[in-house]
Amino acid sequence: MLTEDEVKEVIILSASANKLAKLKGHAATYASLIMEELDPDDRGYIEIWQLETLLRGMVSAQAPEKLKRTTSSLARTMIPSRYRSPLKRHLSKTVDFIHENWKRIWLVTLWLVVNLALFVYKFEQYKRRSAFQVMGYCVCVAKGAAETLKLNMALILLPVCRNTLTTLRSTALSHVIPFDDNINFHKIMALSIAIATAIHTLAHVTCDFPRLISCPTDKFMATLGSNFHYKQPTYADLLQSVPGVTGILMIIIMSFSFTLATHSFRRSVVKLPSPLHHLAGFNAFWYAHHLLVLAYILLVVHSYFIFLTREWYKKTTWMYLIVPVLFYACERTIRKVRENNYRVSIVKAAIYPGNVLSIHMKKPPGFKYKSGMYLFVKCPDVSPFEWHPFSITSAPGDENLSVHIRTLGDWTSELRNLFGKACEAEVTSKKATLTRLETTVVADAQIEDTRFPRVYIDGPYGAPAQNYKKYDILLLIGLGIGATPFISILKDMLNNLKSNEEVESIHGSEIGSFKNNGPGRAYFYWVTREQGSFEWFKGVMNDVAESDRSNVIEMHNYLTSVYEEGDARSALIAMVQSLQHAKNGVDIVSGSRIRTHFARPNWRKVFSDLANAHKNSRIGVFYCGSPTLTKQLKELSKEFSQTTTTRFHFHKENF
Ligand SMILES: Cc1cc2nc3c(=O)[nH]c(=O)nc-3n(C[C@H](O)[C@H](O)[C@H](O)COP(=O)(O)OP(=O)(O)OC[C@H]3O[C@@H](n4cnc5c(N)ncnc54)[C@H](O)[C@@H]3O)c2cc1C
Ligand code: HEM
Secondary structure, eight states, X not given: OOOHHHHHHHHHHHHHHTXXXXXXXXXXXXXXXXXXXXXXXXXXXXXXXXXXXXXHHHHHTOSHHHHHHHHHHHHHHHSOXXXXXXXXXXXXXXXXXXXXXXXXXHHHHHHHHHHHXXXXXXXXXXXXSTHXXXXXXXXXXXXXXXXXXXXXXXXXXXXXXXXXXXXXXXXXXXXXSOGGGHHHHHHHHHXXXXXXXXXXXXXXXXXXXXXXXXXXXXXXXXXXXXXXXXXXXOHHHHHHSHHHHHHHXXXXXXXXXXXXXXXXXXXXXXXXXXXXXXXXXXXXXXXXXXXXXXXXXXXXXXHHTOSSOOOGGGOOHHHHHHHHHHHHHHHHHHHHHHHHHTEEOEEEEEEETTTEEEEEEEOOTTOOOOTTOEXXXXXXXXXXXXXXXXXXXXXXXSSEEEEEEEOOSHHHHHHHHHHHHHHXXXXXXXXXXXXXXXXXXXXXXXXXXXXXXXXXXXXXXXXXXXXXXXXXXEEEXXXXXXXXXXXXXXXXXXXXXXHHHHHHHHHGGGXXXXXXXXXXXXXXXXXXXXXXXXXXXXXXXXXHXXXXXXXXEEEEEEEOSSOOTTXXXXXXXXXXXXXXXXXXXXXXTTSSSSOEEESOOOHHHHXXXXXXXXXXXXXXEEEESOGGGHHHHXXXXXXXXXXXXXXXXXXXXXX
């Protein structure tokens, strides 16, 4: 338990260590302020480092009122939540959760409320109908569920209208709608469709049908006779009717395509024995998803021929579907039209160590994009139907458009082979260094080239990193090929720097303060397993090292596969590296002017250094790579946002 005197002592010690006479002089006041702000049950648990952080905040907050405010807000966040009372812990977690997720929360709440309202509306409507006298609450439940089904079958198409979403991302709507979560919303709606289908089917088959069949004939004829052409149906009649058959077909199609759409099947986690192995993987998911067109047709037919509503104008399914279906149809039409327009001519292709293919294309007229966006690539020689997404690695101001493609599965391997052949046919540059096992093979096309396979592109499409200009500072973290979206951002920043310098050199001090909007500084951490990876973006790295005289971009390369940190060999390499660097400014590992570190970055230190260097700033943390690091980076962003005056906003790229 810390007493007020102990707190005072810590303050005096900390003030002496930090040479802060002012703090020392006011130690007693600060100590009592801190004690006042802390709840009695929290006092004993405040740790020395937390006190120090608290004090740093107080010292920087100068004015007494502000000081008091800072103390109380810091005191609230400083106490580790595990030490708080269960109620407080719960409350603070809830507040954090709401703060982080408010965009998702309001959207999901609105969606739930609309679903509930529709369910209740239909439920109540059927309670007043004659069918209720025969089937009771079962028919109300079945109809309520069906109403939400119509809504969600319509809404599910909106989060996958990529062109519309890309446009909307750049509008003020992005402040209230979490566009990055589009696929998650799509999945939530798919889940609700599955649940509503189950409820609707079970209510009909296990409850409504038996009651309808066993209803006394005179009651049936008086209540529902006209709906069934005055013939009481049997179970077989109901199943063989249009609604019965279309319903069964819909369930089969949905079960099939939903199963193949699950993460395990889509990512081929499930390994099926031959010849069923084709039923897993992205392509199987993709083609099975297209079967859902049939489900839409069946749904319209199903609801048109239902027994209980005869009048066409009461059949509302098409009304729900028409707008989203038209939207999505436009989306596909735009893609098709673009596909014809966007056959690109290839300017250069290169195959790098680590099986990465870079394709540099002429920018099609009208193709405008922001750094961080991605595009789809189709190569008919590999597959006439498949489109694969890749982040754009060129900057918007560059003359050409480029992507870097890492070989992963069938499609990327085949593409690499085709380009490999084309590159080998006319290798214009070949190089090998002592340390490199593989070589980089590059081919340039001076004029319209027929040597390269035909390539079509579609896009650009929006991604989280495109909003990087919103932040004062950027922390870009790429794992392996996950560096691609950030390369474009770095190039863009570099182009802006260069154009600023040009303007300044022409206009001198007149316009010396001219600055482009956007982040003032970027830190790029690139973690890769193989040394050869540095070849992929060596050009950019050298460009940064040479052109960035004001040190706006800080690059850190990490090589994780060679030796562990602290290993004698890594120390030796670091020494040789230093000597080499001192001699000619080139790092022996990356072959560029950027220093390479051996081992994984210490992320806590990275965050803490940034928080110290950029107080009161908004730092955009963008991460692209395997999901293993996501949690840690997200938590560090949260922790340092709460315990320092720097705000870290975490974004994950979904590769
Ligand atoms: C927005 C985005 C940006 C990307 N940027 C890059 C990049 O810059 N460089 C890079 O090397 N890779 C990038 N990828 C990953 C790349 O799209 C896949 O590696 C590639 O499609 C694999 O295809 P494959 O048939 O060779 O491999 P497969 O073994 O068939 O697929 C491997 C995995 O890739 C994914 N995938 C396959 N086909 C598609 C598709 N048509 N659409 C979406 N995902 C698919 C699936 O999750 C699948 O499990 C990006 C992915 C996304 C979603
Ligand atoms: C009635 C149900 C569903 C309908 C109508 C539907 C429809 C669609 C459509 C139209 C697309 C866009 C394809 C494109 O144009 O690019 C899509 C994409 C997608 N769907 Fe569904 N879907 C349904 C169910 C599901 C389910 C159950 C899942 C997963 C559990 C799922 C996961 C996905 C994913 C991950 C994508 C994105 C593919 C990509 O672009 O990477 N869908 N869906």
